[in-house]
């Protein structure tokens with residue numbers, strides 16, 4: 001027999017879904033709507049609000065004026081701890097941190113500090129059930145991600161610092177992630193993400209070697225992320241997915257072939273995530289496409305629109321993928 005104790009976590013309702021969408025409008029108007037947990041702007045700054053829930057990702061969108069909006073429940077509380085900002089509705093926690101690389105001695109130290117600060121927040125934040133949180137999803141954006149040769153590449157240094165900064169407790173089940181390069185010349189590491197009062201399930205892709213066990217050729221410290229996180233609400237948070245089969249990049253130099261391989265990887269990941277998620281398919285996802293070459297945006301969009309009968313939302317951002325032979329990457333949220 002299960003005893004119902006009104007003071008226990010069992011009395012708390014199941015985790016509701018987080019509503020994520022792309023929307024047009026002004027940042028101030030969108031932030032004024034009820035239950036806004038986070039608002040993400042893309043491209044160069046333009047009169048940005050000074051609000052802990054707002055982040056600007058300096059990647060140029062091919063279609064201007066759209067924001068990504070995260071809607072939770074009410075009320076939303078928010079605050080700052082040094083460089084870290086957060087907001088929470090009691091079920092979900094949005095967090096963001098931006099670290100000036102020069103102030104801390106480089107990209108590696110910036111990554112270590114960012115991850116240590118995020119893990120500290122997750123461990124100390126109290127959710128509606130009185131407990132600490134669990135990271136579900138992380139995004140990482142940095143300038144000039146492919147600069148530096150071999151193990152001196154900035155992305156590889158980022159991976160070293162990230163792994164050092166992660167709380168040992170977070171090293172067992174990694175969350176979904178994206179790591180993309182900006183071209184704005186601002187040596188500021190941005191990390192933002194989502195945590196919840198309940199744990200998600202890490203999903204791996206049977207077509208791909210798990211990133212954390214990539215062989216040495218990709219750097220001294222393997223990237224610490226899962227291919228996706230299935231949330232307790234049944235949503236799928238899909239990591240940056242590229243034309244990687246096994247551990248190798250495929251179709252070097254051919255963006256459309258890389259796109260097709262990426263779509264095969266996404267389909268296989270959805271199947272691995274379970275029958276409900278597989279049945280809804282990639283059509284039911286809000287997608288972000290990261291593309292190196294601006295001139296290829298139209299062809300990429302055309303092929304994607306043909307593949308996805310009726311996408312919930314599609315945003316194309318110009319940026320650098322973390323391996324120099326990859327030209328396109330897609331992340332998303334389904335459900």
Ligand code: 3EB
Nearest residue numbers: 177178179223225240242244
């Ligand atoms: C890959 O499959 C592509 O370092 O956090 C994708 C998503 C990639 C996240 C990360 C890297 C990361 O290895 C690269």
